Amino acid sequence: MADTVESKKEEADYKKLFSFPLIRNTDMPEEMKVETMELCVTACEKFATNNERAAKMIKEYMDKKFGSSWHVVIGESFGFEVTHEVRNLLYMFYGGSLAVCVWKCS
Amino acid sequence: MGGGVEEWTQERTLEKPANQLDLSEEELNEEITRILTSNNPHAPQNIVRYTYKERTYKPMSTVDQLAVHCVLEGNLIHKDSDEARSQRAQQGLIKEKSVESLPSTEVGTDGEKIEFPDEDPGEEAVEMVEGEGGVNEEMGDEESNVRKERKLKNQFNFWDRGSQTLNNPLRQRGNQTELPPRVNFSDTANWCTMYDVYTEELQLQEKNKEKQRTQSSKEDKRETKLVPTETQSDDISKLARVSTNMERMVVQNIFDDIAQDFQYFEDSADEFSEGGTLLPLWKFHYSKAKRLSVTSLCWNQKYQDLFGVGLGSYDFTKQGSGMLLLYTVKNCTFPQYIFSTDSSVMCLDIHTKMSYLVAVGFYDGCVAVYNLKLKTMLPTHKSSVLSGKHTDPVWQVRWQKDDMDNHHNFFSVSSDGRVVSWTLIKNELMHMDIIRLSPEGAETVDSGRCIDFHKEFDNMFLLGTEEGKIHKSSKAYSNHLIQTYNAHNMAVEAVRWNHFHPRVFISCSYDWTVKIWDHTVPTPMFTFDLNAAVGDVSWAPYSSTVFAAVTSDGKVHVFDLNTNKYKALCQQLVVAKDTSQLTHIEFNPVHPIIIVGDDHGYINCFKLSPNLRKKPKEKKGQEPQKGPEAEATKMEKLLNFPHF
Numbered sequence: 001m002a003d004t005v006e007s008k009k010e011e012a013d014y015k016k017l018f019s020f021p022l023i024r025n026t027d028m029p030e031e032m033k034v035e036t037m038e039l040c041v042t043a044c045e046k047f048a049t050n051n052e053r054a055a056k057m058i059k060e061y062m063d064k065k066f067g068s069s070w071h072v073v074i075g076e077s078f079g080f081e082v083t084h085e086v087r088n089l090l091y092m093f094y095g096g097s098l099a100v101c102v103w104k105c106s
Numbered sequence: 107m108g109g110g111v112e113e114w115t116q117e118r119t120l121e122k123p124a125n126q127l128d129l130s131e132e133e134l135n136e137e138i139t140r141i142l143t144s145n146n147p148h149a150p151q152n153i154v155r156y157t158y159k160e161r162t163y164k165p166m167s168t169v170d171q172l173a174v175h176c177v178l179e180g181n182l183i184h185k186d187s188d189e190a191r192s193q194r195a196q197q198g199l200i201k202e203k204s205v206e207s208l209p210s211t212e213v214g215t216d217g218e219k220i221e222f223p224d225e226d227p228g229e230e231a232v233e234m235v236e237g238e239g240g241v242n243e244e245m246g247d248e249e250s251n252v253r254k255e256r257k258l259k260n261q262f263n264f265w266d267r268g269s270q271t272l273n274n275p276l277r278q279r280g281n282q283t284e285l286p287p288r289v290n291f292s293d294t295a296n297w298c299t300m301y302d303v304y305t306e307e308l309q310l311q312e313k314n315k316e317k318q319r320t321q322s323s324k325e326d327k328r329e330t331k332l333v334p335t336e337t338q339s340d341d342i343s344k345l346a347r348v349s350t351n352m353e354r355m356v357v358q359n360i361f362d363d364i365a366q367d368f369q370y371f372e373d374s375a376d377e378f379s380e381g382g383t384l385l386p387l388w389k390f391h392y393s394k395a396k397r398l399s400v401t402s403l404c405w406n407q408k409y410q411d412l413f414g415v416g417l418g419s420y421d422f423t424k425q426g427s428g429m430l431l432l433y434t435v436k437n438c439t440f441p442q443y444i445f446s447t448d449s450s451v452m453c454l455d456i457h458t459k460m461s462y463l464v465a466v467g468f469y470d471g472c473v474a475v476y477n478l479k480l481k482t483m484l485p486t487h488k489s490s491v492l493s494g495k496h497t498d499p500v501w502q503v504r505w506q507k508d509d510m511d512n513h514h515n516f517f518s519v520s521s522d523g524r525v526v527s528w529t530l531i532k533n534e535l536m537h538m539d540i541i542r543l544s545p546e547g548a549e550t551v552d553s554g555r556c557i558d559f560h561k562e563f564d565n566m567f568l569l570g571t572e573e574g575k576i577h578k579s580s581k582a583y584s585n586h587l588i589q590t591y592n593a594h595n596m597a598v599e600a601v602r603w604n605h606f607h608p609r610v611f612i613s614c615s616y617d618w619t620v621k622i623w624d625h626t627v628p629t630p631m632f633t634f635d636l637n638a639a640v641g642d643v644s645w646a647p648y649s650s651t652v653f654a655a656v657t658s659d660g661k662v663h664v665f666d667l668n669t670n671k672y673k674a675l676c677q678q679l680v681v682a683k684d685t686s687q688l689t690h691i692e693f694n695p696v697h698p699i700i701i702v703g704d705d706h707g708y709i710n711c712f713k714l715s716p717n718l719r720k721k722p723k724e725k726k727g728q729e730p731q732k733g734p735e736a737e738a739t740k741m742e743k744l745l746n747f748p749h750f
Contacts, residue, residue, distance in 0.1 A: 018300075022303060022304060025291070076295075077296035081290060081292030083291075084288060086286065099300065101293075101295075
């Protein structure tokens with residue numbers, strides 16, 4: 001019982017601690033990077049339970065803002081190998097359990 | 107334009123062909139009758155033809171009289187002719203068809219149409235009834251055909267044109283852009299990696315925080331250390347000090363001969379004559395003050411190589427910005443301090459004890475105090491409209507001894523007729539009117555021009571006005587004039603108490619005169635006419651009888667009354683006579699040098715030759731008299747001398 005409580009507490013701590021966005025890999029220019037990151041955070045917060053809709057929102061916004069053919073993947077566990085246009089990739093973690101990969105390739 | 111009309115009418119003569127017969131009037135009037143006959147005049151009348159019947163030639167009795175001159179083939183055809191009918195049939199195919207289908211009506215169509223108006227309406231109605239269905243349709247067709255024909259009103263005047271333009275040749279162009287550079291990227295995201303990454307990041311952040319903490323604490327320590335020696339951290343200020351020193355050294359090397367002259371040169375000609383000379387030393391000029399004239403000069407009493415220069419314009423129409431410069435004789439190429447001001451600087455005074463305080467009066471009536479210690483270009487104190495500024499140019503400011511509360515204070519005098527005492531309290535200038543020269547109700551405004559305070563009784567002061575009067579007054583009684591001297595015919599440019607003798611003062615004016623007064627006597631003791639407008643006069647600090655004046659013709663006049671009561675010992679032209687005029691002069695408090703300012707912003711420094719700073723002759727066996735008392739008695743002697 002105590003273990004579970006502790007583990008729950010730990011989990012809560014973990015969530016609290018890791019709530020910040022963490023950029024794992026990007027080659028975007030600074031301004032674009034910041035904007036994309038903020039966009040990802042807002043999308044993930046807005047659709048906390050629906051990754052698909054979050055991804056859709058990110059993609060649509062990015063298409064509008066930076067030109068078409070953006071691709072977004074959001075998930076807790078996935079592997080990928082993508083070809084992207086140079087200076088148009090952002091791979092970040094958010095909230096301790098979400099990975100977001102945004103890239104452009106037409 | 108009658109002539110024009112005539113000409114025009116005259117020109118209307120009949121023009122004749124060149125080959126027209128010239129006929130006289132009679133010939134013209136002669137009637138010639140011509141009868142037209144049907145005979146052809148050109149027809150041959152004697153045509154002979156051979157007859158085979160009679161086997162002889164016989165003249166033809168009948169000759170063809172017809173001559174055809176012109177034949178025009180017409181293409182009009184009569185409406186009722188067969189040709190016309192066939193043509194019409196060709197044109198109206200529909201009509202033909204209807205004709206074929208119902209030949210019985212063929213003849214009737216036209217006829218019916220024409221006959222309609224003649225026929226009774228009743229008959230028509232009957233026919234219409236008879237023709238129901240098919241006939242009615244035909245009628246419609248026929249009518250439409252007729253209408254079509256009638257629309258072409260002029261069948262023979264018909265144009266048709268066509269043209270073909272050249273088609274532009276088609277071209278095709280293709281291009282292939284390079285693909286934007288692409289890169290492959292692959293990763294695997296799962297909870298494990300995310301956790302690792304986040305924990306790493308957190309650790310890093312913590313480390314950074316710690317570092318920052320230690321750094322900030324270190325910085326704090328450093329700052330506390332740095333506070334007392336703040337200037338050291340500033341490289342430029344460090345450099346500035348060194349560079350000014352370097353500049354001075356370089357300038358002193360360049361002007362080494364002048365420095366040598368200043369120290370050692372004595373004009374040997376003085377031994378043989380009574381007169382003296384002025385040896386030009388440094389020349390001060392600042393390029394940005396080229397168009398401004400020197401409006402005031404003042405030596406610093408503490409640092410005797412430093413002097414202040416007020417630059418502005420006396421010309422009412424050319425008022426602009428002014429400048430306050432402080433030069434040192436150690437560096438004549440560039441001012442030590444530069445303050446540019448919005449309005450012309452008209453006067454300045456450097457505090458005798460607080461040698462970093464400079465009081466300045468402006469053309470716009472403001473007074474201000476600059477602090478040389480501060481690095482700002484702005485005055486520390488400045489009067490404003492609210493704090494009782496003058497409404498006219500401030501002509502003179504004079505520092506006073508600190509008041510009872512140890513506040514610095516100074517006096518200013520302006521054209522608006524007020525003498526105001528200004529007290530520096532913290533950041534403010536408190537003002538107090540001492541004298542209003544224009545009494546209430548008086549029409550003319552008496553305007554102050556210059557002021558000087560007595561060396562011993564510092565309550566007593568002299569006030570020169572633009573009307574040429576000099577008032578003696580006291581700080582003790584406000585708004586009360588003790589005595590008034592009708593000194594000059596024009597504005598009193600300067601008035602100064604003697605440094606040694608308590609009763610003597612000097613005044614000068616643009617009316618070409620310099621006058622020396624005993625303040626107890628209403629008439630001048632000495633009057634000197636310098637043959638030009640006198641801009642400024644100054645007592646020498648070393649002798650009670652020596653004074654110098656500058657005139658607008660570019661001359662410096664130095665008098666020693668002890669040597670010559672009537673003539674200047676030295677009259678020297680120091681600037682170009684016709685281009686610039688001298689405005690101000692000031693003796694150095696210690697060294698035997700004078701500075702003279704002109705109206706082009708130049709300040710010249712001169713060394714007085716020995717004759718101009720001669721001590722009274724030592725009598726044998728007597729102790730050489732020295733000190734202020736001796737100077738005072740020397741002046742007293744002169745005053746007691748009978749005047750004419």
